[in-house]
Amino acid sequence: MAVVASAPGKVLMTGGYLILERPNAGLVLSTNARFFAIVKPLYDEIKPDSWAWAWTDVKLTSPQLSRESLYKLALKNLALQCCSSSESRNPFVEQAVQYAVATAYATLDKNKKEFLHKLLLQGLDITILGSNEFYSYRNQIEARGLPLTPEALATLPPFTSISFNTGESNGENCKPEVAKTGLGSSAAMTTAVVGALLHYLGVVNLSSSKDQHQEKKDATDLDVVHMIAQTAHCIAQGKVGSGFDVSSAVYGSHRYVRFSPEVISSAQVAAKGLPLQEVIIDILKGKWDHERTKFSLPPLMTLLLGEPGTGGSSTPSMVGAVKKWQKSDPQKSLETWRKLSEANSSLEVQLNMLSKLAEEYWDAYKCTIENCSRLKSDKWLEQASEPKQDAVVKALLGARDAMLGIRYHMRLMGEAAGVPIEPESQTQLLDATMNMEGILLAGVPGAGGFDAVFAVTLGDSGSNVTKMWSSQNVLALLVKEDPCGVSLESGDPRISGVTAAVSSVHIE
Template sequence: MTTSEQPTAVSAPGKVLLAGGYLVLNRKYNGIVIGTSARFYTIIYSGKNGFGEITVHSPQFNDGEWNYRVTESLGDSFSCELEPINPEKRNSFVEIAIKYSLSIILYRINKHKFQAIFAKGLDIYIIGNNDFYSQREQLKKRNLPLTSSSLKSLEPFCKVHCNVNEVHKTGLGSSAALITSLVAALFVHFEVTSNQIDDRRLIHNVAQFCHCLAQGKVGSGFDVSAAVWGSHIYKRFSPSVLEDVMNQKVNLLALNNIVDPASNKWDNQATNFSLPPEFTLLLADIDAGSHTPSMVGRVLKWRKENADQANILWDTLAFHNTAISNDLKELNKNYQQNKELYNIAIKVCENVKASEWILYGLQNPNNTNIALFSSIFITFQKIRGLLREMSELSQVPIEPPKQTKLLDACNDIPGVIMAGVPGAGGYDAIFCIGIGDAFNTRIEKLWNSWEEMSVGPLLSKESSKGYMIEQISEVSGLSKYLNRETLPVKLFKNKL
């Protein structure tokens, strides 16, 4: 079996923006980005189609198949033109990611090597974890309650029984995770490698461009950044980086120069970060729904019209966001220095409401972890207050009253250290972070009994890892969708 005949499998995680909603649009501010255990998987086979033919399968959907024919050249354009075989059936995210990834790959590797790997075309499978899509209808059909145990009973990567444009997403950044896994899988499959750091930067740059072009605008980019690096402190790239290639007639030589890590055009920052030990992230989707782009547009319009007022509010939010990240980093450091003292703090606080932790901190002055737990809780309450103020001033439901009531109830549960609306806010989702063995059970009991809104728990936890090369056989449920005998996945000394 030749190298090109071996399948390549790459996964990329979803995201939660813990703090920095709206602020991450501005390079002046940071955001706390958490990678999730929900991942998108791209598997690429060579050897089924004819030269230049690509079939893309997204088998969880009723209409999840797209067919393309590729023509490539080595002229000034270094282009791989992608011709849809069924033009009436398009997926711009998939199409853009494949077209520009192959064009950049063709620019970076020997043409004969490209043609040899592409000799029999590509067969691509793109499959997402269940948490990316609401499973309410699946549970309803099975007469199962909306609980985590019911979700665990569903088969992995279950079908959603609808078309791609009809699916109800949960807000974990499915399009960014999809594009990142697809771009990375193509680069791995064509063996475009240099060194680990530059490989990851290259994938980031290409995925950011493809995602922005598919969306028709340069966004904040934190979702793609999470798909590449996992959990981190994020500072966005300057939108001007991509301004010369944000059109349908992209100059490919210019694009290759822009995405090249050696060009040093990208000024984004991804600083290592993860939640402290024994901290558990729980997520839930809310059966209501907000239109994030329209919310962001309205907030930015308000900010432009009320610049002085907005700047004060955003600077104050940024101050508290930084305080949260510093306290979380300090807890990670404390754990490494004295695990026993850290675990004592967990035991002291796990069965007490966070509003009372300040007293326990005063009673245990030698255990600074308790004071840090309390500081995080108090600071995040201030952040929520500022978001509600922004809601009122901009007339945008960032933390709507119904969400406020639910989040306050969460904060009354012992062990809960933070409860909030991620990213742009609205009715779509909530997150809770807590400590202790009983935290999960207590929160889910509250969510199950909540009557004002339907709260659907997700199974995702934090995952600090970005995109990864995978072994198909080690991912439960993945091989069932692959219409062929599963082959050993390509392995590299360089794991990207």
């Protein structure tokens, strides 16, 4: 009786830095890159003396890192003790396990407690797997002499192991040298583990992913997953971030305004010794004041992500520098934030307008997008032959202007704070991208830096961008927007990958 849950990675399209402070909003897109958690019993049956046990076993496997960790979980205070080498510990999964099990103890009624106790005595066998899109495989592609294209990435088997750093000659300290693509792997992993465990332990009933019309009752289940995953993620990180990455891992694409950090304060105190179950009750009853509004890209638009290969940037240190600048120059920074916030709102208004036009005048919308996808933006207005098409083009151009405004103020902020939010090399690449046919937007997602670039393309214009990026040594990733949040999967994701690969082998 294995439970498999998955949660998506994210791209923060607007709201970098501002999203840290209420009431600023950010537009976050969830992607087809997903983290999977597989939960099943460790032992088939419970030994007769198990009623007296104070501990149960937890095994955590991460095949891509070739790691396996064993833990003892105390059934009284739910503390997790690692029995393997400390090298292989994963604080995100550890907190997810403790908080999910504590939630089951805190919320299930008496009849279900017995079932819970039996389940836990069978031990927990947890496997985590991340889609290739979370990690950089640029080195493998170059080592195989393949071109830097999405097609080359597609030749890697699903859940490819992550290359180990060969620097240590003794082979003892084999720390994985994981270059990430900035899609929020820790948030997706934490959410997948929390979702899988809460479903497995009978606390929530997650619907399977592709049921778009989730009933209201599911919303309350998702809210429980959200509160517990946010808390576990913050405790593992050692700080309370804006939480947009966990929110999109739970709910999918949306417009997000952060929760007040105080909601998690009881959990931070708990790290100092409050019983976990009491903390959970506090958290579930807390005043979660985050806002979540429906948002996804308008039809016939595609999100593209590129990895520039200049090595990632450290988001926390960039955020630190921006906060320092805010303190040192409050007046100038407030002004920049206000303008940035206006540009963010303007982009959101134009994109929502485009979704509305697509709904109301599909034929005119479709025709306009197809025409614009073959032209540079300065030629878009010329081909609008009637008022409805004109309205679509004006919204497209409005979205472009808003994005240029966002980029301009992000660059100013970076210069003032002394951090490369949109480094010169990225500026050149983004300008060249925005000047191509059929490109609506291009920018640096999230906190910016060297991590990644994104583009939103119209119709089929994306393939030209991937070619141009490839010529600039930028690897276009196999990441698309997928508005679906945390969900149940029907089986082990490794098997579906294998069957698909096997069926594509033609026997002559």
